[in-house]
Amino acid sequence: MTQHEAAGAAKSAAKSAAKSAASSAATAAANSAAPSAAQSAARSAANSAAQSTEVEPLLAVRDLRAWFLTDQGVAKAVDGISFAVREGETLGIVGESGCGKTVTSLAILGLLPNPPARLMDGSSVSFRGQELVGAEEKRLRALRGNEISMIFQEPMSSLNPVFTVGDQIAETLRLHRRMDRKAAHGEAVRLLDEVGIPEPGRRVDEYPHQLSGGMRQRVMIAMAIACAPKLLIADEPTTALDVTIQAQILELLAELRRAHGMAVMLITHDLGVVAEVCDRVIVMYAGQIVESGTVEDIFVRPAHPYTRGLLASLPSVGTPGRRLASIPGTVPSPLHWPEGCRFRARCPSAGEGCERAQELVALGDGRAARCWRVGT
Amino acid sequence: MTKYLLRRLLGAVPLVLGIATIVFFAVNLAPGDPTLYFLSPGMTQEVVEQTRINFGLDQPVHVRYARWLGAMLTGDFGYSFSHSRPVLDVLADFLPNTLLLSACALGVAFFFGILVGTYQAVRQYSLSDSAFSVVLLFFYSMPSFWLALMLILTLSLFARNVWEWPIWFPASGMTSTEYDFLSFGGQVRDRIAHLVLPTLSLALVLTAGIARYMRGSMLEVIRQDYVRTARAKGLSERVVVFKHALRNALLPIITLVGLYIPVLFGGTVFIETIFAWPGMGRTIVEAINTRDYPLVMAGSFFFASMVVAANLIADVLYAVVDPRIRYE
Numbered sequence: 258m259t260q261h262e263a264a265g266a267a268k269s270a271a272k273s274a275a276k277s278a279a280s281s282a283a284t285a286a287a288n289s290a291a292p293s294a295a296q297s298a299a300r301s302a303a304n305s306a307a308q309s310t311e312v313e314p315l316l317a318v319r320d321l322r323a324w325f326l327t328d329q330g331v332a333k334a335v336d337g338i339s340f341a342v343r344e345g346e347t348l349g350i351v352g353e354s355g356c357g358k359t360v361t362s363l364a365i366l367g368l369l370p371n372p373p374a375r376l377m378d379g380s381s382v383s384f385r386g387q388e389l390v391g392a393e394e395k396r397l398r399a400l401r402g403n404e405i406s407m408i409f410q411e412p413m414s415s416l417n418p419v420f421t422v423g424d425q426i427a428e429t430l431r432l433h434r435r436m437d438r439k440a441a442h443g444e445a446v447r448l449l450d451e452v453g454i455p456e457p458g459r460r461v462d463e464y465p466h467q468l469s470g471g472m473r474q475r476v477m478i479a480m481a482i483a484c485a486p487k488l489l490i491a492d493e494p495t496t497a498l499d500v501t502i503q504a505q506i507l508e509l510l511a512e513l514r515r516a517h518g519m520a521v522m523l524i525t526h527d528l529g530v531v532a533e534v535c536d537r538v539i540v541m542y543a544g545q546i547v548e549s550g551t552v553e554d555i556f557v558r559p560a561h562p563y564t565r566g567l568l569a570s571l572p573s574v575g576t577p578g579r580r581l582a583s584i585p586g587t588v589p590s591p592l593h594w595p596e597g598c599r600f601r602a603r604c605p606s607a608g609e610g611c612e613r614a615q616e617l618v619a620l621g622d623g624r625a626a627r628c629w630r631v632g633t
Numbered sequence: 634m635t636k637y638l639l640r641r642l643l644g645a646v647p648l649v650l651g652i653a654t655i656v657f658f659a660v661n662l663a664p665g666d667p668t669l670y671f672l673s674p675g676m677t678q679e680v681v682e683q684t685r686i687n688f689g690l691d692q693p694v695h696v697r698y699a700r701w702l703g704a705m706l707t708g709d710f711g712y713s714f715s716h717s718r719p720v721l722d723v724l725a726d727f728l729p730n731t732l733l734l735s736a737c738a739l740g741v742a743f744f745f746g747i748l749v750g751t752y753q754a755v756r757q758y759s760l761s762d763s764a765f766s767v768v769l770l771f772f773y774s775m776p777s778f779w780l781a782l783m784l785i786l787t788l789s790l791f792a793r794n795v796w797e798w799p800i801w802f803p804a805s806g807m808t809s810t811e812y813d814f815l816s817f818g819g820q821v822r823d824r825i826a827h828l829v830l831p832t833l834s835l836a837l838v839l840t841a842g843i844a845r846y847m848r849g850s851m852l853e854v855i856r857q858d859y860v861r862t863a864r865a866k867g868l869s870e871r872v873v874v875f876k877h878a879l880r881n882a883l884l885p886i887i888t889l890v891g892l893y894i895p896v897l898f899g900g901t902v903f904i905e906t907i908f909a910w911p912g913m914g915r916t917i918v919e920a921i922n923t924r925d926y927p928l929v930m931a932g933s934f935f936f937a938s939m940v941v942a943a944n945l946i947a948d949v950l951y952a953v954v955d956p957r958i959r960y961e
Contacts, residue, residue: 368864401867409865414858418957419880429866464956480866 314341315520316365316384316405316488322377323357323364325591332591334360334374336544342488347514347521349535349552351528351567355588357544358524359410362490365389366407367397385487403433406481410493412473416465422449422476423461429483448479453509471502475509482513489514490522495530507534528571532556537623540564543599544591546617550624560626562604598628606630634952637960641948645941652937653705656930657698666690667714667924688714701930710934711927715920720931723916728935730807731905731912735897737832742839742893747879747886749840750847754855754882755874765844773841778903781834785907788830802829805909831908835900839893846889850882857881884955891947895940 323335335357342348350358363369365382367389382389384405389397401407409415417425426448427441436444442461449457452475465473474494481489491510495503511534514521523535531538531552538555540548540563548561559565569582586603589595595602597612604611610629617625668684685691689700704711710720749769753762772780785804792801803809807827808820815823854860855878863877864870901914909915913932920928952958 366865368861398867398869401865403867407865409858409862411858415862417859417863417877417881419955420877421956428868432867466957477862480862 313386315344316342316382316522318361318365319381319383321361321364321380321382323360323369323380324375324377325373326375327373327592330592333544333594334591335364336594338541338544338546340539340546340549342520342522344487345514345518345520346536347511347523347534349531349538350522350524350541351526351531351538352541353526353588355591356541357591358526358541359492361541362407362492362522362524365490366401366405367392367394368401399433402429402481402486403484404486405488405490406484406486407490407492408474408477408481408494410496412470412477412497415477416473418465421462421464422468422473426461426476426480426483429480433484444483445479448483449476452476452479452482452513453505454479470498471506474498474502474506478506478509478513482517482519485517486519488520488522490524492524493526494523496525496527503530510534528556528567540567543589543594545599545627546625547600547628548624548626549617550620550622554622554624560620560624560631561600561628562606563600564626566603566605634960638949641945645945648941649934649938650702652941653702653930653934654698656933656937657701658694660926660929660933661694661697665924667926670714670923701927705934710931713920713925713928715923715925715928720927723928724913724931724935727911727913727916730910731898731901731914734828734831734835734905734910734912735894735901737828738835738839738897738900739890739893741832741836742843743886743890745836746840746843747847747883750844750849751851751874751879751882753844753848754851757852769841769844771841772837773845775838777834777838777900778907780837781830781904781907784830784834788833803827804830807911831904831910834904834907835897838900839897842893843886843889846886847882850885851878854878854882880954884951887947887950887954890950891940891944894943898936898940 318341319339321335321338322333325332325334338357338361340348350361352358360369360374364374364376364380365384369376376390380390384400387396389400416422420428423442423445426445427436427438430436430441430444431438434441446457446461449460454460454472454475460468460472465476468476478494489510494510495506498506507530510521510523513519521534523530525531535552537551538549539546540555540561542563548555548559548564550560554560555564556568559568563584566582566584570584572581584603589599589602596614598604598607598615601607601611613629615627615629617627618629618631619625620631667688668681668690682691689697692700701711708721710724712718713720713723716723749765753765756762788802789804792798803826807824809815809823809827812820812823855874857878859881860873860878863873868877898914901910901912902918903914904910905912905915906918913936917929917932917936919925920932948960952960
């Protein structure tokens with residue numbers, strides 16, 4: 258972890274503690290007494306040690322490096338990322354295809370195929386204080402689908418075609434909750450009802466091919482929340498769905514998050530989705546975090562040129578007829594990340610100073626960006 | 634499903650009749666005369682002619698066809714020239730033995746083929762994967778009669794006389810000469826011992842083929858999203874592979890049931906001859922050599938009908954394994 262990142266993390270932790278204190282006390286009073294940003298930062302440094310046990314995040318990823326050792330060379334798909342997910346929050350991870358979002362989520366669950374994938378030395382994933390990197394397979398299995406569950410991009414192919422949806426939901430319950438066949442079946446019906454599937458009593462005995470894409474994603478969600486996980490990792494859950502269904506699924510996820518008090522890690526390339534449901538956002542590029550901050554930070558005051566590029570390529574209702582902006586070029590191959598700033602070749606403001614490898618620069622309030630220009 | 638089955642069974646009727654027709658003409662239009670085999674020195678021309686008339690061979694071929702077909706539809710397959718008894722009695726003696734041997738070979742082949750193929754897929758590119766591939770390719774390439782001879786040489790002859798193993802397998806017949814004097818358990822053991830070598834000879838080639846298909850099918854399935862979902866649920870690798878992946882990987886393998894049963898019946902012709910197994914394969918070969926037309930026709934007809942039945946069973950199995958397939 259770099260110094261900047263450390264400072265940023267400490268500050269953001271302190272900030273959240275201050276927030277929760279403020280909400281429990283009289284909000285107005287807390288607001289009037291709100292110190293300046295500089296004072297807050299100074300105080301947080303002093304308090305962070307004392308508070309560290311209290312505000313320990315649900316999931317802490319530190320310096321995660323997931324490399325693929327292939328015949329063509331080493332693909333550094335995820336190359337040193339650190340972030341935290343707090344209890345009950347929704348963290349968005351945004352980036353283009355191939356930037357390492359999905360690899361990150363699979364690495365957390367220990368589901369990357371090894372070989373060719375390897376988590377390099379120093380990588381750490383800590384869930385409720387438990388180190389997961391290098392943990393026994395048995396312990397990971399006890400977490401998967403139980404305390405951490407995951408839903409995938411393709412609802413059409415993520416359900417097993419030869420088992421009924423009820424069986425597939427019940428399987429999780431029987432495994433982690435030790436329910437008997439009948440109880441698990443009943444619970445599966447209840448879960449289908451909870452995720453908004455009409456006639457759950459009939460649907461429970463149907464096979465995936467009898468359900469639409471949106472329905473199947475609801476089944477995936479039912480399966481994921483069956484054991485009331487603390488963390489739900491949703492890997493592009495709406496990408497393969499119709500726009501109208503997308504909104505419903507996002508709404509459902511937000512609802513379930515509130516009802517169950519679980520944290521959601523939402524992986525997407527759709528900034529609209531992020532704006533709608535996330536508390537904080539991480540922007541990834543070329544296996545690294547290039548910017549992180551609250552949703553407001555990212556959308557109102559994007560610091561990194563890549564984030565600005567992503568925002569500019571969103572179509573806007575307000576200015577019709579405008580030619581849609583795009584970021585020139587494509588994400589480079591993870592086999593050969595560019596030297597220096599990895600975004601340099603596509604960056605409109607690239608210039609002198611960008612040939613150096615970039616560090617994350619803390620911008621206060623938990624914001625950070627990987628660009629030397631933002632500090633100056 | 635019942636409707637579908639009925640329709641398929643009805644559809645099989647013209648198919649089986651067509652087979653019967655082809656079998657009849659293939660046998661009857663072949664050069665040669667069965668009566669020549671009954672000739673003995675001193676037979677007068679008159680007796681030969683009388684024999685022809687007795688067997689109905691004096692009639693033109695279309696009349697014989699109509700008679701044969703008519704009789705067959707009533708369940709009468711005629712009279713075997715060489716066995717001197719009704720064809721059905723001959724079949725009743727030999728067909729069950731062939732079915733026993735075929736069923737054992739098929740069971741062994743599918744069990745080990747699926748197991749080995751799955752193992753290879755899970756351990757893709759490992760040393761054991763490559764080793765199995767080489768061994769399987771060997772078995773796949775070797776003709777079954779050669780394998781049979783090698784098995785006799787090693788597991789029967791050498792095992793008994795040279796290496797003096799405690800276990801060796803008999804190379805001929807279905808039972809030992811002292812079978813009738815054995816206890817019940819001894820009889821069962823004796824029958825199983827006699828089954829081993831012919832079963833292996835038939836099954837090794839099939840096992841190799843099935844394992845190769847299974848490896849490919851499993852590799853395809855194991856990359857699917859739903860297998861990842863199963864892992865993300867926290868299921869153990871054993872459950873992921875043998876429950877979630879296996880059932881999907883079996884779908885293309887079912888086709889092999891229909892494809893391999895003709896191969897299997899073809900194989901019994903050689904294997905039964907080598908192992909002196911009293912089955913249909915060997916009996917048909919003998920019947921062909923003695924121009925025993927009724928027996929050849931009936932035997933071929935039954936083999937062909939069983940192939941039709943096997944394909945029907947394979948189609949039904951599809952629906953059992955894959956819920957997406959529904960026959961209306």
